[in-house]
Amino acid sequence: MLDENFLHESIINRQISKRYGRDSYIETIEQYNRSAEVFSSVKTKDTAYIAPTSYGKSSIVREVILQNEFNRIAVIVPTKSLITQTYNDIRKLNLNYKLILHDEMYTGQEKFIGILTQERATRLINKFNICFDILFIDEAHNLLSTDSRNLLLSRLIMLNYKSNKNQRLLFLSPLVSDISNLKIKNTSEGPIAESVIKHNLKAYEVFYLDKRNRLSAYNRFTDDLYPLASNTNFIDYITTRSKEKNFVYNYRPKNVEKIAEEIYNNISVEIESPTIRKISKVIETEISEDINVVQYILKGIVYLHGKMPTILKEYLEYNYKELPEFKYVVANSVILEGINFPIDNLYITSTFGLKAKGLNNLIGRVNRLNYVFRENSIEKIISNIHFVDSETYTDSRSNMINKIVLLREHTFTDENKNPLLENYNVDNLGLSRYEKESKIIKDNRIIDATDFLINREAKNQSDRIKLNFIENNIDDFYKNVDTIIPTVISNIQKITDPDNVIQTIYEVFIQNLSYEIKDFEVERLKNEKARNYYKYYIELFQLFGLKEKINDTIKYFEIKAQTADPFLYIGSSFGDTIRQSAVYTNSETQQEVYINLQDKNRQRLANIALIKIKLEEDFVSFKIKKLIAFLFDFNLISEKAYFLAVYGTADVNLINLTRIGLGPNIIRLLNENEQIKNIQFDDNGNLISNSDFKQFIRRQPELVQFEINKYVR
Structure with a gap:
């Protein structure tokens, strides 16, 4: 009953072909x-x-x-x-x-x-x-x-x-x-x-270790669990069944770090590899001797999550991909979009938030075809997928066996929640009457804002402000963009010091508006201490290298730990302390979003510093700099003030290097060593360098070389 074309491809889809040209890779018919x-x-x-x-x-x-x-x-x-x-x-x-x-x-x-x-x-x-x-x-x-x-x-x-x-x-x-x-x-x-692509060449075997350490094999075609002989716990199961390249998944960054620590403690012998020792030494010397990854690397372990500074995360990713000595990567969803890793074994230690599609996407990361064919390891077509349950790392809101059963599904339903898509229908979302009414109100606001953006009906200052807010998602900081614009216009008339960018942000976007702000991070700018910190950040801190940032942050932690207020906001990913706050709603007052700095040793402070640095980097990049761009677009700050706040320099030649991706600390290094003259953009926007520059780079620390070589030929 199959049509001829489908039958044809069903028969021959296991054949493979090699495509030559600029790309050379093996693919199915x-x-x-x-x-x-x-x-x-x-x-x-x-x-x-x-x-x-x-x-x-x-x-x-x-x-x-x-x-x-x-x-x-x-x-x-x-x-x-x-x-x-x-x-x-x-x-x-x-x-x-x-x-x-x-x-x-x-x-x-x-x-x-x-x-x-x-x-x-x-x-x-x-x-x-x-x-x-x-x-x-x-x-x-x-x-x-x-x-x-x-x-x-x-x-x-x-x-x-x-x-x-x-x-x-x-x-x-x-x-x-x-x-x-x-x-x-x-x-x-x-x-x-x-x-x-309807036929996936890859297949997989599924194993399940439950919370009582009972091991089973799961048959997703018959929905049966078959008991297997086993006498092992959570961490022993991972280390004894590991292969060459193992991916341990957990959705919480805090758990990612804890599992990496458990694996480290369960492996008794360090890897005998000069390359591994060199990488560990690079991080110890150029970032911090106190962070965990310095030791974990010596046993072939890296961990990755979105709360790590970009340069460290990219350096670890690169070395895990390139070096066979790295055996374990422990990570969360940061690995799911676009990262091409060699992985031949997967341990899923939490399933919270994973639906059928996400689960299959996660499993698809194992034994990517380019690695299978490159290594001529056809046996890797069949992957091992391990669901490893535990009281410690499995969220109580998610039943792991219920998620395993989702692997039986051969077709998936799209959850279309976007009112800007042609096929969107609120009736298909399965909402209660109250939820549906609320969603319709929200949808109408989205549609109205979109119509405004596309039609660009910017007839006056109010319209231009609204357009900019929608275009740059600044409207997402507030409860209702239409109600706050008159106050923003009034605030614009009262700016006191255009050269003080952070103070100007407060005077335009926060003053008289804090009750309308729904973004907690932005709302913090109503506090003078917070404004002073971010003024320091854009004027000085963003120019530091990662090692300088960590040392500076640890000093701040140590001073704060001795004050009457030793609590640090770190967010839900790593928070372990509840602190009552008038800013939160009743449901949010019970969230563990703070840590107490008083009970943390220097090693713990160093690892917290990494997280704090990334949190602030993201806040400044994704929120504060949107507000700075608004001020510049509306001529409320000078070009020089804008350049200094966003790029850390007013020199256009240096700014162009920052725009292509080089960090402000790298720009500072090149400028101080008179190397800017030795690099230039070609006609296609690529950075090219001369022999003097290449010789200079070879004398630099490895992380500096790593960052520069991403962009400069």
Whole structure:
């Protein structure tokens, strides 16, 4: 009863083919055919390539660029951390395009490739009145959700379509069931062309260790558990069944660090490897001797989560990928988007928040096909997946066996929660009457704000402010954007010192408005101590290297620990103390979002410092700098004040280096050593250097070399 084409591919899909050219990789026949469909259809229509993890979505992006003549290209990535990875992939193609990583890097080029987040792409369109010929939407399933960043992604597509009715979209995802659900309202006619990998070459065996240390094998086809002989506990099970490259997953960053510590304590012998010892020494010398990873590395263990400073996280990721001596990576969902790791064994130690799609995406990280074929290890086609239950690390709100049963599902339903998508229907969300009424009110606000943004009805100052708020998600800081704008306008008239950027932020966005602010981090700026700290941060702290930042932060912790207020806000990921606060609602007063610095030794303070540094880095990057950009856009601060606050320098040559990704501390180092003259941008926006610069870099500490070599040829 199968149609002929389906039967044909069902029979031959196990065959593989090797594609040669700029990319050389092995793919299934089905993968080859679906790729060819994409290359053909994307010329004339919007297209979606839906494939399991490791089925060549990054290669699709490169090939589409190579095979077509689009002038203005945007690759939209979900996180800033993926910008560098994608930039390096495209840079290797040596194309005649200007590469742009930031809206302020655009200088009027007709041919360019923007590797951008949705925020930067939106600002590029609005600031320069340009449009893209094609938008690559990576991790396109994010469009189905309704958080502020994915609403902005939907609005970006709508905004670009308004200026370019012939725009092409290429959606890339492993997690979309119905392609039509990706269609944005009023952005194109006709259906999205569909290219779907239906046959996953990989298979997997499932094991379950329950909280009583009973081991079973799970048959997902018959829904049966088969008891196996076992006499092992949580951590012994992980270490005794480990393979060459093991991924231990837990959704909480705090638990990620605790599990890494348990594995470390359970392994008695350090690895005899000069390379491993060198990496440990690099981190000890160039970051801190007190942080845990210095010791964990010696036993082949790294841990990763989103609360780690970017340079340390990227350095650990790189070495785990490159060195066989690293045996364990303990991580949370930070590993799920875009990171291509060698993994041949997976331990799932918590299932909270994982639904059928997310679970399959997580499992898809094991034995990616490029590693299987590169190593000629065909036995890795079958992966081992271990669900390891425990009282300590498994959230009480999630029953692990109920999540294991989800592996039986062969089809998944898209949860379309985005009112800007064509197929959205609030009746399909299964909400109660009260929840539905609340959702409709919220949806209407989203739709009204989107209409305002797309139609750009900015007739007066109030409209221009509202437009900027929506465009940059500043409206997300407040309960209702329309009610606060009159106060913002009034506040603008009372600015006291435009050169004091943080004070100006308070006077414009916080003063007389704290009761309207729903973002706790932003609301903190009503306190003078907080404003003084962030003034210090943008004027000095952001220029420090990571080692300087850690030492400075530990000193602050040690002083604060001796005061009458030794409590530090650290957020729910690492908080262990409840502290009553008038800012929280009744339900939030019981959250453990603080830590008491008095009972922490120096080693613990150093690890907390890493987390605090990343929290502040994200707050300044994603929130404070949005407000600073607003002040500059409305001529409320000078260009010099804007440059110093955002980039740490007013020198345009140095700012261009920062825009491409080099950190302010690296810029400071190069400037102080008179190396700026030895690097320059070529016509395509690549940083190139001379022999003097290369010689200088070879004399620098390894982490400095690592960061610079990501961007400079």
